[in-house]
Amino acid sequence: MTARIVLQQADITRALTRISHEILESNRGSRGLVLLGIPTRGVVLADRLGAILDQIEPWSGAVGALDVTMYRDDLAKNPTRAPSPTSIPEDGIDGKTVVLVDDVLYSGRTIRAALDALSDLGRPRAVRLAVLVDRGHRELPIRADFVGKNLPTSVEERINVRLEETDGTDEVTIE
Amino acid sequence: MRHLLSTRDLDRDTAVGILDVAADMADVATREVKKLPTLRGKTVVNLFFEDSTRTRVSFEVAAKRLSADVINFSAKGSSISKGESLKDTAQTLAAMGADAVVIRHGSSGAPRVLADSGWIDAGIVNAGDGTHEHPTQALLDAFTMRRRLHGNAARGKDLNGLRVTIVGDVLHSRVARSNVWLLGALGASVRIVAPATLLPMGIEEWPVEVGYDLDEAMDAGPDVVMMLRIQAERMSAAFFPTAREYSRQWGLDDERAARLPAGSIVMHPGPMNRGLEISAGAADSARSVVLEQVANGVSIRMAVLYLLLSGTGEVGA
Incomplete structure (x- = not known):
């Protein structure tokens, strides 16, 4: 099966810029914002969102990473995963508005794990979810607040998100 | 990783991988909730035929931080002092559903015997065997x-x-x-x-x-x-x-x-x-x-138990 490009570099940048504005709008500024990327590509996206937010208005939030490996419900069914580092702002997440950032939203199980991981780290005021691609097929009652692109897919298809920082190129393909 | 019996079995990349996982585990100790749900429902048996404080406690803390159930089993005050053999002890533990056995034994090679014998299907961690390895x-x-x-x-x-x-x-x-x-x-x-x-x-x-x-x-x-x-x-x-x-x-x-x-x-x-x-x-x-060595011991043992007990065996991305 051949891969078809659905988002190119400019599309990704535009989507992230729009999401940044939406985040600022819903939060009424960047006060108390914490963007937490879910490894691997969510961390890259969170960094980019942070950089864009910084350009839009004076940025008083923080960017970090949240590893969910140890909270997954499919650990026993897959090869052992090596965890990634978690980095949380110095002053914690208590009372903050946490925006979880991931590349693809699919079954929702990763986000379920992220919510569990988050509750062991503190008690945020609110938790939001930003994803670059929402491909449907949810298995849990979870939805994204900020979506780059809704991509109706079949379960057999594969969505590949490639980013400059991790893969050397910016594109989203479907195969 | 199926068992951890000897550092001779570890090549550079595997060893560095274990240290990296341990670094993530070390972060857990600095959090408010010092617990991960990762090994919920798994049973870790500490089988100690020799005296030990820090190693046994360290393994116990590590297993508990990962939400595993821990059973401590020392030679004193058990049927071992009545003359039960390693084989019978292992089969008893297997029948009780142990997922991992942390063993310390006075005889070099006892963990290897346990791992290779087929008496028990659990992952074996060598916690010190005679004058062989730790x-x-x-x-x-x-x-x-x-x-x-x-x-x-x-x-x-x-x-x-x-x-x-x-x-x-x-x-x-x-x-x-x-x-x-x-x-x-x-x-x-x-x-x-x-x-x-x-x-x-x-x-x-x-x-x-x-x-x-x-x-x-x-x-x-x-x-x-x-x-x-x-x-x-x-x-x-x-x-x-x-x-x-x-x-x-x-x-x-x-x-x-x-x-x-x-x-x-x-x-x-x-x-x-x-x-x-x-x-x-x-x-x-x-x-x-x-x-510092003592504190790091908990992180390393968490990493080892995680790598042994989670997943289908092979290491993936």
Whole structure:
């Protein structure tokens, strides 16, 4: 099966810029914002969102990473995963508005794990979810607040998100 | 990873991988909720045929932080003292549904027997077998060295170029053996200093440099000095004339510790014989990382239990 490009570099940048504005709008500024990327590509996206937010208005939030490996419900069914580092702002997440950032939203199980991981780290005021691609097929009652692109897919298809920082190129393909 | 029996089985990448996972586990200890749900529903049995405080407690804390159930089983006060064999004990544990067995045994090779026998299907972790190996101790030592060497940027790095001097009773020391193989795999260079009577047969085959003079070794300015415990309980013959003579020749006293270059660290696997192989001054000095070793032990054991018990066996991305 051949891969078809659905988002190119400019599309990704535009989507992230729009999401940044939406985040600022819903939060009424960047006060108390914490963007937490879910490894691997969510961390890259969170960094980019942070950089864009910084350009839009004076940025008083923080960017970090949240590893969910140890909270997954499919650990026993897959090869052992090596965890990634978690980095949380110095002053914690208590009372903050946490925006979880991931590349693809699919079954929702990763986000379920992220919510569990988050509750062991503190008690945020609110938790939001930003994803670059929402491909449907949810298995849990979870939805994204900020979506780059809704991509109706079949379960057999594969969505590949490639980013400059991790893969050397910016594109989203479907195969 | 199916079992952890010997550091000889670990190549550089596997060892670095374990240290990286341990670094993530170490972060858990700094959080408010010091617990992960990862091994919920798994049972870890601590099967200890020899006395131990820190290793057993360390494994227990590690398993509990990962939400596993822990059963402590020591030879004293169990059916072992009635003469039950290792085979029957293993089969009993298997029937009770143990997922991992952490075993310490006085006989070298007992964990290997347990792993290869087919008596039990659980993952086996060697927590010290006779005078053979103590892999988690070597891993936590390497982890401690790596943190000192690379600080927060340690992820993915080995110990290339580090100069480690191991001093003392190498003959009876499983810690020394495990460390020699692991440090070799991680690229450190190891020098062993001991009285000739406390060196094992065949040490010329080891990937180490052997010396007999501690003062000379101190003057060489090693990055790490690892003191080994004088194991009175394993000594059936006289290996040195008196404790005082040993201490004078091969003990790390205040004066020798002071001669080490700035930044060098002093390690000891514990329990320490203060005044014998290490002076109280050296043990409590700023160079000493003994307590760091204990804290890192929990992280390493969490990493090992995680790698053993989660997943279908093979390591993936």
